[in-house]
Amino acid sequence: MNTLRLGVNIDHVATLRQARYTGMLGTHNCEPDVVAAALACERAGAHGITVHLRADRRHIQDEDVFQLRKSLKTKLNLEMGNTPEILEIALRILPEDVCLVPENRQEVTTEGGLDVASQFDALVPTARQLKAAGIRISPFIEPDAAQIDASVALGAHAVELHTGAFANTLGEAHQRELARIREAAAYAHERGLQVNAGHGINYTNIVEIRDVPYLAELNIGHTIVSRAIFVGLENAVAELLAAMQRK
Numbered sequence: 001m002n003t004l005r006l007g008v009n010i011d012h013v014a015t016l017r018q019a020r021y022t023g024m025l026g027t028h029n030c031e032p033d034v035v036a037a038a039l040a041c042e043r044a045g046a047h048g049i050t051v052h053l054r055a056d057r058r059h060i061q062d063e064d065v066f067q068l069r070k071s072l073k074t075k076l077n078l079e080m081g082n083t084p085e086i087l088e089i090a091l092r093i094l095p096e097d098v099c100l101v102p103e104n105r106q107e108v109t110t111e112g113g114l115d116v117a118s119q120f121d122a123l124v125p126t127a128r129q130l131k132a133a134g135i136r137i138s139p140f141i142e143p144d145a146a147q148i149d150a151s152v153a154l155g156a157h158a159v160e161l162h163t164g165a166f167a168n169t170l171g172e173a174h175q176r177e178l179a180r181i182r183e184a185a186a187y188a189h190e191r192g193l194q195v196n197a198g199h200g201i202n203y204t205n206i207v208e209i210r211d212v213p214y215l216a217e218l219n220i221g222h223t224i225v226s227r228a229i230f231v232g233l234e235n236a237v238a239e240l241l242a243a244m245q246r247k
């Protein structure tokens, strides 16, 4: 099996900064420094950095994405909603990967996968422009065959399977969700897609996720930033990388 790669989502580093310094970026010593955090993750062995530039700019700011683009040694995965404004920024920044996500202003974090099947016509021009610019696209979807088929039709390079329902359930429901993820991973792999996963993965449930067949990349944020409060960011990333090792 290939090594499972880790993309660290550093949105919450920006969440902490914005709690104190909204509107002050560039004029104050705004801490914590998002780029320094990304570089610490890379030093610890992360394979990439993931950020979500939301339309409401509640955490990551445009300037962060431009600075990350200049500074990263690994790769940048930009999560974005399908809006002309963010698309235009993505085409200027040219991240290696774009993860297309649903977005709504009321949500605390991304809830549910992108409904690629029903939003297909609106996604086609976005996907076309991103691909023409050499950017790989990865819709963030529920582990569901219809969404995988629609992602193939969109010309996606990968899908990111939403693991939120798996992470938020216990007992039988949890096992059912894990089975859905396993089936979806196999289905996506058979159709030639790279299989990624993310949302709610932590130091505990990673032991179940790491053995899902065909998984290539995990995007993980909240648990790492939480753990970093106690052990530091580099240690938090290193611990998760160790936990991701398949036995």
Ligand code: PXP
Pocket: 009, 011, 052, 079, 099, 101, 109, 110, 140, 160, 197, 198, 199, 200, 201, 219, 220, 221, 222, 223
């Ligand atoms: N992948 C996507 C598409 C997300 O929206 C998020 C949350 O921002 C993550 C991964 C990371 O989720 P978590 O912070 O729960 O690890």
